[in-house]
Amino acid sequence: MSLLIASLSFYLVVAATVVGAVIAVAARNIFHNVLGLALSLIGVAGLFLYLNSPFVALMQILIYVGAITIAICFAIMLSQPLYLPAPPRNPLKIQGAAFGAGLVFIFLGLLTRQTLWTPAAERVNDWSITTIGHYLLNQYVVIFELISLLLLVAMLGAIVTARGGRGSA
Amino acid sequence: MPAFNQLHTYLYLAVILFCLGLYGVLSRRNLIAVLISVELMLNAASLNFMAFNRFLAPHPAVGQIVALFIMAVAAAEAAIALSIIVALYRKLKSINIEQANELRG
Numbered sequence: 001m002s003l004l005i006a007s008l009s010f011y012l013v014v015a016a017t018v019v020g021a022v023i024a025v026a027a028r029n030i031f032h033n034v035l036g037l038a039l040s041l042i043g044v045a046g047l048f049l050y051l052n053s054p055f056v057a058l059m060q061i062l063i064y065v066g067a068i069t070i071a072i073c074f075a076i077m078l079s080q081p082l083y084l085p086a087p088p089r090n091p092l093k094i095q096g097a098a099f100g101a102g103l104v105f106i107f108l109g110l111l112t113r114q115t116l117w118t119p120a121a122e123r124v125n126d127w128s129i130t131t132i133g134h135y136l137l138n139q140y141v142v143i144f145e146l147i148s149l150l151l152l153v154a155m156l157g158a159i160v161t162a163r164g165g166r167g168s169a
Numbered sequence: 170m171p172a173f174n175q176l177h178t179y180l181y182l183a184v185i186l187f188c189l190g191l192y193g194v195l196s197r198r199n200l201i202a203v204l205i206s207v208e209l210m211l212n213a214a215s216l217n218f219m220a221f222n223r224f225l226a227p228h229p230a231v232g233q234i235v236a237l238f239i240m241a242v243a244a245a246e247a248a249i250a251l252s253i254i255v256a257l258y259r260k261l262k263s264i265n266i267e268q269a270n271e272l273r274g
Contacts, residue, residue, distance in 0.1 A: 003171060006171065006173065007171050007172065007173065010171075010172065010173040011172075014182060017182065017186065018182075018185060018186075021185070021186055021189045021190070021209055022189065024189075024193070024205050024206070024209060025189050025190070025192055025193030025196075025197070025202075025205075025206055025209070030199055030201055030202060033201070033202055033205050034201075034205065037205045037208060037209070040186070040209065040212070041208075041212065044186075044212050044215075044216055047179065047182070047216060047219075048216075048219055048236075050173045051179070051219045051220060051222070051223040052223055052229070053219060053222075053223075053233050053236075055233065056219065056233050056236050056237065059237060059240060060240065063240045063241075063243075063244055064208070064212075064240065064243070067244060068208065068243065068244060068247045071247055071248065071251055072201060072204065072205065072247070072251065074251070075201055075251040075254050075255060076201060078254075078255050078258070079201070079254055079255065079258040079264050080199075080258065080263065080264055086199075087198070087265065089196075093195075093196060094196050096195070097192050097195030097196035098192060098196070100191070100192075100195055101188045101189075101191045101192035101195065102188070104187075104188055104191055105184060105185075105188040108184040108187065108188070109181065109184055112177065112180045112181060112184060113177075117176055117224070117225060118225070119224060119225045120225060120226060120227035121227075122227060123226070123227055123228075123229075124227065124228050124229065125229070126228075126229060126230070127229050127230075131230045132230045132233055132234060132237075135230045135231070135234055136234060136237075140234055143238060147238060147241045147242070150241070150242065150245050151241060151244065151245050153245075154244075154245035154246075154248050154249050155248060157248075157249055157252070158248040158249055158251070158252035159252070161249070161252040161253055161255075161256050162251075162252035162255045162256060
């Protein structure tokens, strides 16, 4: 019974991910795109729950859905007004994009199918957040610090770029 | 074995997400839509990392750490891209990427 519930909710999460992604790339209204992206990101967070990582799932919702999506909403408000009619789509470009993405899809699908995935011979079964914290502050501490530096530089760069720089009115 | 306990389910999902994102990057002309598609592709990558972490990796903390790093880099990328969008709109009064061709020779 619990297996049935788990399977059903898994398919629900998968449907949210895929449908959200389709809305995010295909809808004409840019605001619908953002909502589709949020749905897809929540779906991916659910997949992370199924992959035994509730911490990363929470971070996904906090950072992606809570921060990045809202930031994109701000960018929409600060740029093109939504009531302006969108320019007509170029069918040739759509077909070319579908063709290229389809080729990559076939290639990656075959790659996934043909490869023999072998698990590591020796696997530790330690999923706790404490271990993640230990890894972050011991083995990966340089990358951790570099990421914070990257975020600082990105923040300063965003402020400088969005202010218009020197000499603008 | 149920579908959520198989590596291939997650890998195929990541392929679908990645290709939808790629289609969006290639076909859309609104810069914000391109950014949204790139976020989808980054998510596919992090889903792949988490799936390998769950089914193959010797230590299950490493993939989660990589996924966290991907999120941080995505946040930085989004901040930069959004400020570029605002600056571009101020300059061109449009965020259509086909009109941003001032450097064309």
